[in-house]
Amino acid sequence: MTTQPATAPLRDDEPPVNLWRDAWARLSRNRLAVLSLAIIGLLAFVAVFGPWLTPFDFLSQNLDARNLSPNWVHLFGTDELGRDVFSRVVYGTRTAFVVAIVVTGIAATLGVILGALAGYLGGPFDRFVMWFTDTTMSVPQLLLVVVINASLKPPLVNFMEAQYEATKNGFFRNAIIIDFVLVFGSMALILWPPYARLIRAQVLSIRSRPYVTAARALGLTTPIIIARYIIPNAIGPLIVAISAGLGNAMVLESAFSFLGVGVNPPIPSWGNMISDGLQVWRNHAHLLAAPAIVLGVATIAFSFLGDGLNDALNPRGRK
């Protein structure tokens, strides 16, 4: 059994250790997390540049080439309108990423602000925020989105109509915009509570830690304490939550599109592609398989990445 000599002298060339370097080192050792990061990077690249690089436009129909199985021209085959499935999946990647990033961004911002304020101010505001998050989290997400969607659609449509009347700007007639706003709005409204609770818990616990008391005893002012002590300690769990949140948002978006309350055709979303594919999978399995597999891979990747980040940033959990 080879061992290092037990009398190795101290090495001065070792770099100083800090949380980020340590976390990155731990993360890069986790091969699964690195693989997931690579996959997500690839998907992100596809989301940004893909639609310009695909041979076919996702809208263009070719009625002579309907329901083709995967071949060299159409890598994933075609659907019942002759559209290239590969291009649609690629565009669906963009949909997924756009929705996930925007929604998570809104939800996280909202959640962090509310949570931080609640934790810091305490009192009745805190109680209200807590009650609000509790009740929001008590309503099953899908049902809540259904209700929000059903409730907000008519007023939104009316609002848009009124704006169109006022400005005669075609922008307001765009059904796609309405879809996206509804999706963003309802998802953000559901997804913010976990961030709020996380940040609030962090603020509360860090506030009472001895080193914050020590900082106060040294005469440091509140903004400095927040910047130097609270934020750096709260960022770790926040990063983990955001990573998991992105994956969650993607799954949610596809679920809603599947149900018809999310992104509707002709804009491709993995969800609505799966929904269409479900009608005909027995004869044309590729229509279901393509978006389903890509969705699955993306979700798993985000999940593993989240786990890896958690291990990297919270080392206490390991033996």
Next chain:
Amino acid sequence: MSERLLDVRDLKIEIDTRRGRAVVVDGIDLHVDKGETLGVVGESGCGKSLTMLSLVGLLPNRIHTTGGSAHFAGTDLLRMQPAELRAVRGGRIGFVFQDPMTSLNPVMRIGDQLMESLRQHKRLDKAAARQRAGELLKLVGIPGAEQRLESFPHELSGGMRQRVMIAIGLACDPDLLIADEPTTALDVTIQAQIVELVKGLKQRLGMSVVWITHDLALIAGLADRIAVLYAGTVVEDAPAELLFRDPAHPYTRGLLASIPRLHGEDGARLSSIGGTPPEPGRRPQGCPFAPRCPLAEAMCHDIVPALAPLRGVATPHRVACHVANRVREAA
């Protein structure tokens, strides 16, 4: 002639680190005779707890015994099968741990925790175990023993919890009780009570005790013999009286000198030993204490001193120091 109950020879323990294996305990020799109380003294990180845990196979993950032997009543504990070792653990060797707050299961009643080992080792039925548990609580001086069996740990004070821990350690009439810093987490007054309790128990039950501590003053009134550990080796091993009267190893002398005295000159500074102990994996060649030792010579940095009787005379007082042994010869 008292017989040797526990005989540890050349015990080595290593820990897995990212950079390979690091030696934590480097050849420890210890022994306990029947009815004797051995005090194991050393600062944090010197390997005293690990040594004891290794005897009964309770080392945490990534820490392994890599050499030596530990004979307990004839058999080598380090080479026992797990099932055999389990029978010894709790049955013939009892443990008392440091922090009674975290060492007791918070969701189990005290009585159940006591009865567990009784039913495991002594095969008592529920009623008999219950009765014995009550007796044990009385033995360790807990008032209202019968009712206390139903209590949860968080309902007891720190001192009482530690008494319960002692009761658990004693439950199956072990030959040897190993107490790992049992009073470190307690108030000073409670500390004294626990020490008295153990003294009394020792006399009544005639068992051997190993008491691990970093507090020399505490162990003075309790131990028959004291072993001083430093950086994973025994540096001095002597009957208590001899140790305090005539400390030979520079480390021991440093420790004794650093105990604050009630009476002294005004403005006198507390003496302390400069420097810090070596990290595992960064042990110096030669004597581990040499970098901090005021008496160190060239030889000390190269050759590890062996634990040998002081002055080469037949005496139970053993020291691991080149200088101490030589200096005494000259004197």
Next chain:
Amino acid sequence: MLLFILKRLGIWVPTVILVVLGVYALAFYGAGDPIKLIFMRAPGDVAYDPVRIEAIREQAGLNQPFLQQFANYLFNALRGNFGNSLVSGRSVWSMVAAAAPVSFQLGLLAITLTAIVAVPLGMIAGMNQNSRLDYAILGAALLVWAIPAYVAGPLLMVFLITVLPGAAVPYGWGGIFDARIILPLVVLSFQPIALIIRQTRAAVIEVLSEDFVRTARSKGLPESVVALRHILRPVLTPIVTQLGLIMISIVNGAIFVELVFGLPGLGRLTVSALTGSDYPIILAITVIGSFLVMASNLLVDVLYPILDPRAADTRSGR
């Protein structure tokens, strides 16, 4: 103990009412007037007469202030009257009552399956941390969690039909002892099982590093006893608190599972109500769903002191 339950109820009931209020307000201010909606849907080019509408509204009590309408809704709801479907005209209650047993039975079975499967697997994974077994279990849990129900369902159906050609096509409801329930049950349980495996594993890892486990081992107890008696009990506490989350997962998942496997439950009812914009049904089901989740949270609150004596009231448990 009774006092404790009553205290909890005292907080819980207003919360339920407030949640229902919130949902109701959304539907009310958002979707707007039910009567207008009916008219808007009417086939053909019905020019609706404002006077007639007002009359009907007054008759239906829709002129009253919001809170009063809400109070009416609440009272009616407590008596089982959720109004009538906008699409079919049938009472919402009858439609819900027909669909509910299916979903409830499925849900209960799913919870049971989760408890039986996930807890032992999670414990095994936790106690063998970083071993291949651990990775296998974790990997399987993550995989299962990542595949949405509406994807896993059809894929498994295909698999089943191709592998066992004689098996009954898992479509339709035949009661809990019918073989067709197996596949939807499994798919519905995917999410909760994955969640609980991970929670159990994390809890076990945490407990394993506790000192009292070392004490238990120092007593010479066999590892199996240490696992069952000293590790399982403290681990159960955080798991049971997840009951609310499991409930949410099941209510959400039921929608997809019932859709894919053709089960006539509340989930499928929700989807058809959604496509038909049938607000009374949507509202009623949301209220029921939220009620279920909050009921399980209440149950957890009540059970918690029993599981963890440290959290019990000052009147300590005897």
